[in-house]
Amino acid sequence: MLKKRIIPCLDINNGRTVKGVNFENIKDAGDPVALAKRYTEEGADELVFLDITATNERRKTLTEWVSLVAARINIPFTVGGGIDSLLTAQEVIDAGADKLSINTSALARPALVQELAGHFGTQCVTVAIDTNYVDGKWKVFSHGGKKATNLEALEWAKIAADLGAGELLLTSMQGDGTRSGFSLDLTARIAAAVNIPVIASGGAGCPADFEQVFTQTAATGALAASVFHFGAIAIPELKQYLKSKNIAIR
Secondary structure, three states: OOOOOEEEEEEEOOOOEEEEOEEEEEEEEEOOOHHHHHHHOOOOOOOOEEOOOOOOOOOOOOOOHHHHHOOOOOEEEEEEEOOOOOOHHHHHHHOOOOOOEHHHHHHHHHHHHHHHHHHHHHHHHHEEEEEEEEEOOOEEEEEOOOEEEEHHHHHHHHHHHHOOOOEEEEOOOOOOOOOOOOOOOHHHHHHHHOOOOEEEEOOOHHHHHHHHHHHHHHOOEEEOOOOHHHOOOOHHHHHHHHHOOOOEEE
């Protein structure tokens, strides 16, 4: 059995870490380099860096910030935002990323998943799925949650896995930033439907939320941002709590 992973997320806008609620009302959350260093020292298992406006602004990921963060950490490092080709992917890898996260570009051209997996290996490719509950269905959204697609989350998850994604980063927009708990039913259904690791994201508010997502779903990772950035949960205490519940933690 894979040990569970605790993964802080740095959402980056203009070189600063930011966080909102339901993908709206973005607020400053600190310096990404300082936060990355702190999370590494606290025992985070991995780190995710998402340049949240790169796609909407039609530009590449801020690779200079990727390099600055990569130089301060020694844990697996996933980077996303504006990666739409082998060329832009190589630039992000060269800047220090271990894994690539793609979202809008994969929806626009699913073959990109195959291309990246073929070139870098499936272990380097994370397909991020932003989904919201609309009219009784979990619909997939692109462009940083701004545009609805016709795809349902479960359908897209299966397609992405078949195309060669090494893992899925599943974000419930409904739960994002609310600290009301992960979307357990959604996560459980998707994690059960694919044979690759699934990272749950959106809604973490307390240690019990992490316990629930690890015991009630097959998610192998749990990602959070605001609860870590603003000190509501400390990673060492969270890991100790999960160990006390007999959950296998790295």
